[in-house]
Amino acid sequence: MRRVLPALAAVAMLGAPALAQQEQSTAPFAYRQLDDPAKERAAMDLMETLRCLQCQGQSIADSDAPIAGSMRSLVRERIKAGEAPEEIRSWLIERYGDYVSYAPQLTELTWPLFAVPLVFLLIAVLLLRRRFTLVREAEEHGPGHEGEEA
Amino acid sequence: MSANRKAPEGRAKAPRWAIWLPLALFVGFVALVMTGLLKPADRTVRSALVGKPMPSFDLPPALPGRPGLSSAELANGKVHLVNIFASWCIPCRVEAPQLAQLQRAGVEIEGISVRDSRENLEGFLATNGDPFDSIGADDDGQVQLALGSSGVPETYIVDGKGVIRYQHVGEIRPEQLDVIIARIQEAGQ
Numbered sequence: 001m002r003r004v005l006p007a008l009a010a011v012a013m014l015g016a017p018a019l020a021q022q023e024q025s026t027a028p029f030a031y032r033q034l035d036d037p038a039k040e041r042a043a044m045d046l047m048e049t050l051r052c053l054q055c056q057g058q059s060i061a062d063s064d065a066p067i068a069g070s071m072r073s074l075v076r077e078r079i080k081a082g083e084a085p086e087e088i089r090s091w092l093i094e095r096y097g098d099y100v101s102y103a104p105q106l107t108e109l110t111w112p113l114f115a116v117p118l119v120f121l122l123i124a125v126l127l128l129r130r131r132f133t134l135v136r137e138a139e140e141h142g143p144g145h146e147g148e149e150a
Numbered sequence: 151m152s153a154n155r156k157a158p159e160g161r162a163k164a165p166r167w168a169i170w171l172p173l174a175l176f177v178g179f180v181a182l183v184m185t186g187l188l189k190p191a192d193r194t195v196r197s198a199l200v201g202k203p204m205p206s207f208d209l210p211p212a213l214p215g216r217p218g219l220s221s222a223e224l225a226n227g228k229v230h231l232v233n234i235f236a237s238w239c240i241p242c243r244v245e246a247p248q249l250a251q252l253q254r255a256g257v258e259i260e261g262i263s264v265r266d267s268r269e270n271l272e273g274f275l276a277t278n279g280d281p282f283d284s285i286g287a288d289d290d291g292q293v294q295l296a297l298g299s300s301g302v303p304e305t306y307i308v309d310g311k312g313v314i315r316y317q318h319v320g321e322i323r324p325e326q327l328d329v330i331i332a333r334i335q336e337a338g339q
Contacts, residue, residue: 026289026290053300053301056193066265066291067300070291070292070294070295071295073290094199094298095296096195096198096300099195
C-alpha cells in the first residue's frame with residue numbers, strides 16, 4: 001500500500017494539476033500499523049468509529065485526508081502508550097464535540113433517543129395486556145353473552 | 151343508517167377528526183424534509199475549547215532564526231491572535247491582506263503552520279506577506295487536534311491569561327474584520 005500511494009498520487013497530479021497539494025501527514029503512525037496486533041486491533045476498532053473532520057461522513061480509518069492521518073497517528077500513539085480507547089474518544093469529544101464520534105454517546109441531549117424505545121415497549125405491553133384481558137373476559141363469560149349483543 | 155353502524159363494544163370509537171391524522175403527519179414529514187433540503191444544517195465543526203484555557207503545547211520554530219510557539223508564551227498578559235495556516239491552503243492566501251491589516255492595527259499575531267515544509271512556507275510568506283511574530287511548526291498536525299481545529303485556516307483569539315475567547319473558522323474576509331477587532335477588544339478588557 002505504501003508503494004502504491006505515491007503512484008496513485010502521481011496519477012492524480014497528472015489529472016488535476018491545479019488542485020492544491022495538501023501535504024500528507026508526516027505523523028509517525030498515520031500510515032503505519034502498530035507492531036502489537038492486539039493494540040492495532042483496538043486502535044482500528046476506535047478509528048472506525050471516529051469521524052474525519054474534513055471529509056465528514058468517512059471514518060478516519062477510511063479517509064485519506066491529511067487530518068485523518070494525523071488523527072490515526074494520535075489514536076495509535078495513545079493506544080501504544082496504554083491509554084484506553086474510550087479515554088481517547090472523550091479527549092476528542094472534549095475538543096470537537098459529540099460530532100466527532102460515530103458511536104452514540106448518552107448525554108443530557110441524547111437520552112430521549114435511548115429512553116423512547118423503552119417507553120414505547122412499555123406502552124405496547126400495557127395496551128396488549130388490556131387486549132388480552134378483554135379476550136379472556138369474553139371467553140369466561142362464554143358465547144351466551146356474545147349472542148345477546150348481536 | 152348511522153345508528154346501525156355502531157362500534158362494537160369494548161373498542162373505543164375514534165373521534166371524527168382522527169381521519170385527518172395520517173394526512174397531517176404526512177404534511178409534517180414533508181415540511182421537515184423540505185426544511186432540511188432548502189436550509190441544510192451548518193456542518194462547521196467548531197472547537198469546544200472556546201472559553202477554556204489553551205491546551206499546553208511547545209512547537210519548534212518553523213523557520214530558522216525565528217521563534218517557535220508555546221502555549222506558555224500566549225499567557226503573557228497580552229491578547230494574541232493565533233492563526234492556523236499552511237502554504238498549501240488556498241483560503242490562507244485570501245485572508246493574508248486582512249491579517250496584514252490587523253498587524254498594522256497593532257494586533258500580535260502568532261502562526262501555527264500545519265503539515266508544511268520550510269521551503270514552501272518561505273515561498274508562501276514571500277508572496278503573501280508575513281504578519282507573524284512567531285511561527286510554530288506543527289508538522290504532525292497534533293497541536294491542531296489538541297486545539298480542536300478541524301481545518302485551515304482557523305484563527306483563535308487568546309486573552310492575556312491564555313484562555314481561548316473566540317474561534318474563527320475559515321479565512322477572515324474583509325467584511326469580517328470588524329467582528330474580529332471587536333472580539334480582540336473584548337478579550338483585552
